[in-house]
Amino acid sequence: MNHQTLSSFIWSVADLLRGDYRQSEYGRVILPFTVLRRLDCVLEATKPAVLAEFAAKTKAGLNPDPFLLRKAGQSFYNTSPLDLEKLLGDQDHIRKNLYAYIKGFSPAAHDIFERFDFHAQIERLAKADLLYLVTEKFAKINLHPDVVDNTQMGLVFEELIRKFAEISNETAGEHFTPREVIRLMVGLLFIEDDDVLTPGNAVVRTIYDPTAGTGGMLSVAGEYLQEHNPAARLTMFGQELNDESYAICKADMLIKGQDVANIIPGNTLSDDGHSGQKFDYMLSNPPFGVEWKKVEKIVRREHEQKGFEGRFGPGLPRVSDGSMLFLLHLVSKMRPAQEGGSRFGIVLNGSPLFTGGAGSGESEIRRYVLENDLVEAIIGLPTDMFYNTGIATYVWILSNKKPKRRKGFVQLIDASSFWQKMRKSLGSKRKEMSDDQIAMVTELFGTFEEAELATLFDADGKETGRRVVPAGSKVPKAPKGGKVKTAPISRIFRNEDFGYTTITVERPLRDENGKIIIGTKGKQKGKKQPDSALRDTENVPLSEDIGAYFKREVLPHASDAWINDEKTKIGYEISFNRYFYVFEPPRSLRDIDADLKTVSANIMKMLEELAE
Structure with missing residues (x-):
């Protein structure tokens, strides 16, 4: 069952809620119940052993927690003899029993349902005589990891959040990033680190996302490393402001066996949940064009009082867009170069590239990262790639451990033409990048050389193929009667340029x-x-x-x-855009005049036929 089919099935629960809940409130019920059923299925096989161990250790007067975690084989457990299916056996007491079941979860898992404010929904469903019906619906969904793996489950959560955001006019893109964009960023992040990707090399690395959302970036990074080097271990850290997204991220990390104490709730800019910590890798997709007025006093105080000892020493952007504050936050989290250094990727819109004149906060931030030789590459993505905006976006890759050949240089890659049309639009997202296109961009970054994109057209002007042509290589021949158009796709500049x-x-x-x-x-x-x-x-x-x-x-x-x-x-x-602009001379007046005469002749011919 693919994630869209599964999320559609879960969405059918909305039919039960219609009338008692507004559409914009459906997520308050469906999201926590989906998490509950997932945890329910994950613990199913070890439940008898956990209950037996709980009884034995309690009787012996011992703290059962470490023993129960071992028996559960997870970083969480549940000591209630109930599960969703057993709850259905006592319809008259389902409200009381559901509370007892949730209370049986270990503290880290129990906190998830508090973040959802699930108790309020249980009361509301009970009063509307819907609690049993909704519980019954979810008890019939098989969300066991053998049936729905972690990757699929993450996509289910994202699909549900997107749907709820659409019907309530919220910003879905604040919660998660399209998976193909994350795969591109993760590939760029790891490509230069042979020690991490070499199979059998049991390295341990840390990765951090200050705008974790539902945990998609952390999950994809973990999957990528597992695929290339199963012996490597990636310890995940994150912080998330939205309670529902935080709850889902935490549930995902629990199931993956990560330490959920590393996932912190709250506003990263005003209350750094990982203060003083440094990380090997970082990823972030901060909200675009969102003002930071609510935290302005705290951020300005840190800037003025701590200067470069704090996170925001280089400067502050205008209050209308706080995305560059997250850039500075990530820079402050970079492990010193002598301790191995760091690399991170961040998605930004076009504004941080050029907004603000000399001396402005934005310009001073750009000056800091460029003069300190931290920017490895900036990749321009296609428009219409994100769920909540169609604007142009860019992936910045920063590192304080640049390979020798990259020192003093910045690579710009124009990947705006690397896309394919989606079969069905999702919000503002109408385009996606294929695996081959992601591999092509990653290879351009890895080879670190200038290149052109040659597009081949046949005699009828139809595109027949594309070739990436490294600088100094021959451009492919045009098809018979056709032509070849070339445009720069990878350019390399000195920082001072x-x-x-x-x-x-x-x-x-x-x-x-x-x-x-x-x-x-x-x-x-x-x-x-x-x-x-x-x-x-x-x-x-x-x-x-x-x-x-x-x-x-x-x-x-x-x-x-x-x-x-x-x-x-x-x-x-x-x-x-100026660095990739290709001038196309206008058509000659003679050609335009010839076309006009042809069109005029055709119109006159049609008029004569109508007059007959």
Whole structure:
């Protein structure tokens, strides 16, 4: 049973709720019941042994917890003799028995249902005479790991959340990231680490997601490493603000045998749940364009009081978009290079690439990561890839353990054309990346070389194929009567190529007779006074000499101008699309005129046929 079929089956529970619950409230019942049934199925085989051990250790006056965990074979257990199927045997007392069953879970699992505020829903369902019917529905669903593996279960949760978010006008994309985007990020994260991917190498590494959602990024990273090197162990850490997403993430981590104490609830920006900790790998998809006004006082206090000793030393972005704060947060979590270093991937929209002029918070953040040689690559994704937005998005890969060949450089990859149309749109998501396309982008990153994408068209203008052509290689021949279009797909720049110096150009203030006004007091005494109405700014590339630029570009047009050195600032921006722009000359007037004559002739012919 695939995840969409399974989630549709679970969704049928909504038919029972209709009338007593608004559509936007369905998730309050269906999500916790789905988690409950999953835990129920996971513990099914070991339940008798756990109950026997519980009775024996309790009778002996011993703390049963470590013994029960061992018997359960999981990082959680349940000491109630009940399960969902047994609850159906006593319809009159199902409310009381369901409470007892939930109470029987070990503390970590019990907390999940508190996060869902499940008790309130039990009371509401009981009053509406729906509790037995809903319990019966879920008891019939087989969610045993042998039938529905962890990957499928994660997709089920994501599909359900997406549906609930759609009908309640919430932002589904805040909760999870499309799996193919995560697979791409995970591939980029691990590709340069041979020691981790080498089969049989029993390494232990940590991975962290400060915006964990339902735990999809952590799960995919774990699956990837398990597939390539089963001997490796990945310890997962995360933090999540939304209670329902946190509960699902925690349930997922419990079943995977991870230490759920590593998954912290709360706002990462205002209350760092992993303060002082460093990690080997990190992944994040922070919300796009979401303001951080609620935590502004706390964030500004840390910036001003702790500076670079805290997380936000380089600068603060505008309050309307806090995504770059998560970038800085991840930078602060990087393990020192001498201790092995770190690499992380973060999904951002286009704004962090170029928003803000020299001296602004955004520019200062870009300046910090580029001047400290932390940016390995930025990959432009196709539009319409996410569930809640169709805008352009970018994956940034940062590392403080760059291979020698990458030091001092940034690789830009334009993967915006690497997509295939989905059979059915999901919210704003209309496109997806295939496994082959993900592998192609990952290979471009791994080879670290400039390349072009050659697109082949037949005589009718229909696309017949694509080839990635490394720099210096021959472009494939065009099909007979067709053509080949080439466009850059991978480009490599020095860090300083993105930097510039903003100079303020002053012109003298003149009196009504055109005479230059000279200052008479203080620091301005004897100096030409600037005319604010004629003031201008120029951006000079860092690679250029400012004096030479000024002499060449400014003085020929304004011989009386000078540079106000006190206002000179250094800025950084990454005009991603400009580096991949390919000029296509317009069609000739002769061709356009010929087409118009052909169209006009066809119209006249049709009119004549109608007149007959």
